[in-house]
Amino acid sequence: MPTMRAALISRANGPFDLVERPIPAPGPGAVRIRVEACGICHSDAFTKEGTFPGVTYPRVPGHEVAGVIDAVGAGVTGWQAGDRVAVGWHGGHCGHCESCRRGDFVTCQVSPQVPGITYDGGYAEYMVAPTGALARSPDGLSAVEAGPLMCAGITTFNALRHSGARAGDTVAVLGIGGLGHLGVQFAARMGYRTVAIARGTDKEALARQLGASHYIDSRTQDPAAELLKLGGARVILATVTSGPAMTAALGGLGLNGTLLIVGAALEPIEVPPLLLIGGRRSVAGWPSGSAIDSQDTLRFSELTGVRPMNEVYPLSKAAEAYERMMSGQARFRVVLTPDR
Ligand SMILES: NC(=O)c1ccc[n+]([C@@H]2O[C@H](COP(=O)([O-])OP(=O)(O)OC[C@H]3O[C@@H](n4cnc5c(N)ncnc54)[C@H](OP(=O)(O)O)[C@@H]3O)[C@@H](O)[C@H]2O)c1
Ligand SMILES: [Zn+2]
Numbered sequence: 001m002p003t004m005r006a007a008l009i010s011r012a013n014g015p016f017d018l019v020e021r022p023i024p025a026p027g028p029g030a031v032r033i034r035v036e037a038c039g040i041c042h043s044d045a046f047t048k049e050g051t052f053p054g055v056t057y058p059r060v061p062g063h064e065v066a067g068v069i070d071a072v073g074a075g076v077t078g079w080q081a082g083d084r085v086a087v088g089w090h091g092g093h094c095g096h097c098e099s100c101r102r103g104d105f106v107t108c109q110v111s112p113q114v115p116g117i118t119y120d121g122g123y124a125e126y127m128v129a130p131t132g133a134l135a136r137s138p139d140g141l142s143a144v145e146a147g148p149l150m151c152a153g154i155t156t157f158n159a160l161r162h163s164g165a166r167a168g169d170t171v172a173v174l175g176i177g178g179l180g181h182l183g184v185q186f187a188a189r190m191g192y193r194t195v196a197i198a199r200g201t202d203k204e205a206l207a208r209q210l211g212a213s214h215y216i217d218s219r220t221q222d223p224a225a226e227l228l229k230l231g232g233a234r235v236i237l238a239t240v241t242s243g244p245a246m247t248a249a250l251g252g253l254g255l256n257g258t259l260l261i262v263g264a265a266l267e268p269i270e271v272p273p274l275l276l277i278g279g280r281r282s283v284a285g286w287p288s289g290s291a292i293d294s295q296d297t298l299r300f301s302e303l304t305g306v307r308p309m310n311e312v313y314p315l316s317k318a319a320e321a322y323e324r325m326m327s328g329q330a331r332f333r334v335v336l337t338p339d340r
Contacts, residue, residue, distance in 0.1 A: 006124035012050025036143035038122030039064030062122030088150030167191030175240035227252025243267035
C-alpha cells in the first residue's frame with residue numbers, strides 16, 4: 001500500500017509525530033488533494049493543545065491547504081484530477097439547521113467537519129476533503145501564496161468586506177501577525193485609510209510597505225488616544241490573541257465604530273457601556289466564511305496584488321515551523337511544503 005508522510009498530534013499537548021501512513025482514499029462526495037503547501041495558523045494551537053470543542057485524536061492539523069486534486073470519490077461532479085484547489089477552515093454555521101438556530105454552530109449538522117480539527121488536514125503529503133470545502137485556486141497564485149489566504153486571508157477579507165466601513169473610512173488593524181499583515185493589505189486595497197497597530201517599532205516599515213498609511217506602536221503609545229487623534233476608527237479589526245490588547249484599543253472607535261474581533265483571545269475584554277451608547281459603537285466577532293468566500297478572497301488577492309509574506313519550512317520540520325509561528329517572530333506566515 002502506498003504511504004505518505006504526515007505530521008500528527010496524538011493527544012492534547014502532545015508533540016508532532018512525523019509518521020508514514022497509508023495514502024487515504026476519497027469517500028463519496030470527497031476528493032483527494034496532493035498537498036503543495038499548508039500555512040500554519042495560530043488556530044492550529046486548538047489542535048495542538050486540545051482547546052477546541054470537538055477536536056479528536058490522532059489528528060493531522062492544517063486548514064490553510066493548497067494543492068492539486070489527485071483522485072475523486074464516488075458521485076463527485078464538477079471536480080477532477082488536475083484541478084488546482086485550496087481548502088480552508090470550513091465547517092460550522094450553515095445557519096439553517098437546528099443547532100445553528102440555537103446559536104450552537106459548533107455542532108452544526110450540515111457542515112460539522114473542520115479540516116485539521118475533526119478530520120485530517122494539510123500537515124501531510126495528501127489529504128481528503130469534501131467538495132463543499134473546496135475553493136478553485138486561480139492560476140495567478142502559487143500554492144504557497146494561496147495556502148495562507150485560506151484562513152488568515154479569508155478571515156480578514158470577509159470580516160472587512162462585511163464590516164460596514166466604506167472607502168475612505170479609517171480602519172485600524174490591531175496585531176500584525178499572520179492575519180494582521182493580510183488585513184492591512186486588504187484594508188488598503190479596499191480603499192480605507194489604514195492604520196496598523198502592533199507592539200514595538202520593528203514591524204512599522206513592513207506594515208507601511210503592505211499599505212498602512214499610519215502606524216501605532218502599542219508599547220509606547222496609547223492606541224485609543226492615537227486613533228482619536230485621527231478622528232476615531234470606523235472599524236478596529238482585532239487580530240491579536242490578547243483580550244487586554246483589545247480593551248486598550250476600544251476607546252479609539254469613532255461614531256458608529258465597531259471593534260470587529262477575529263483574534264481568538266481567551267481572556268475577556270472590558271467594555272464600558274457608556275462608550276457603546278453615546279457613539280452607537282459596537283463590539284462584534286467574525287468567523288472565516290464559506291468555500292465561496294475563500295474563492296472570492298483568492299480572486300481579490302490575485303486581482304489586487306495581495307500576497308502573504310511567508311517563511312517556508314519543509315513538512316519534516318513541522319514542529320520547528322509551528323514553534324516559529326507561536327514565537328511571534330515569523331514575518332509573517334509560516335508555510336509547510338512537502339519534502340518530496
Ligand atoms: N475568527 C477566525 O475565523 C479566525 C481565523 C484564523 C485565526 N483566528 C485567530 O486569530 C488570532 C491570530 O492568528 P494569527 O494566525 O494571525 O496569529 P499570529 O501570526 O501568531 O499573530 C498573533 C498576533 O497576536 C498579537 N499578540 C500575541 N500576543 C500578544 C499579547 N500578549 N499582547 C498583544 N498582542 C499579542 C501579535 O501582535 P503584534 O503584532 O503586536 O506582535 C500578533 O499580531 C489567533 O487567536 C487565531 O486563533 C481566528
Ligand atoms: Zn486558521
